[in-house]
Amino acid sequence: MAGTTSPRLETAAARVRRFSPAERWVHRMTAILMGVCVATAACLYLPQLAELVGRRALVVTVHEWSGLLLPAPFLAGLASRAFRGDLRLLNRFGPHDRAWLRRRTRRAGKFNAGQKLYAGWLAGAVLVMLGTGLLMWFTHLTPLSWRTGSTFVHDWLALTLGVVIAGHVGMAWADPESRRGMRTGEVDPEWAEREHPLWRR
Structure with missing residues (x-):
């Protein structure tokens, strides 16, 4: 009994660190x-x-x-x-990312091409939302045409953001191991090898 290791400890030791x-x-x-x-x-x-x-x-x-x-x-x-x-x-967007987008391979690094595109698009959208929101907030600093254009962009981009974020949440919900990696920082090595083999190796 003294020389054995519990299954829980063995499982924890076998997991791969993904996020700090x-x-x-x-x-x-x-x-x-x-x-x-x-x-x-x-x-x-x-x-x-x-x-x-x-x-x-x-x-x-x-x-x-x-x-x-x-x-x-x-x-x-x-x-x-x-x-x-x-x-x-x-x-960084490499040849394997372009192949991933064309569905020719599942080879991916730590982040697949879809995650990279989502992160880049979200960063840009947040900046645009912040800029247009500030123009709408400080109404006395800008002409009416600027405020009208900002309101139009802000409203439609907000709707787009809602749809894209719902898609992101839906895909995360369909992948419990991915969610576990973001929640605990660790993932199953088999999942890492299957979904992100270039990063795992």
Whole structure:
């Protein structure tokens, strides 16, 4: 009995480290702030939710500040070497990524091509939403045509963001091991070899 190892310890030892605590914190805080932005936007634009929630002025304030704070987790994460390393991986697009997009291979590094495109698109969308939101917030600083254009872009991009984020959540929900990796930082080695073989090797 003294020389045996429990199955739980053996399983934990066999798992592969995928994300550091800092990376998971950035993801979690970004998800919370984005969720607040989307929820408050829905309360502002859907009459049924607006009537249910009420207190429009408070909802507007929460929406504005959650949007303003959205880049904060990313900026704080830059202090982490692991987070900066993942950013470098997300910014590189190789031949295997193009093959992955054409469905010719499942070969992927730590992030597949879909994850890289999603991360890049989301970063750009957040910047545009932040810029247009500021133009709408400080109405006295810009001409009416700018505010009108900002409102149009902000509203339609918000709708697009909602759809894309719903797709992201749906794909994560369909992959329990991926969710476990973001929740605990570790993944099953067989999953890593199957889904991200270039990173695993």
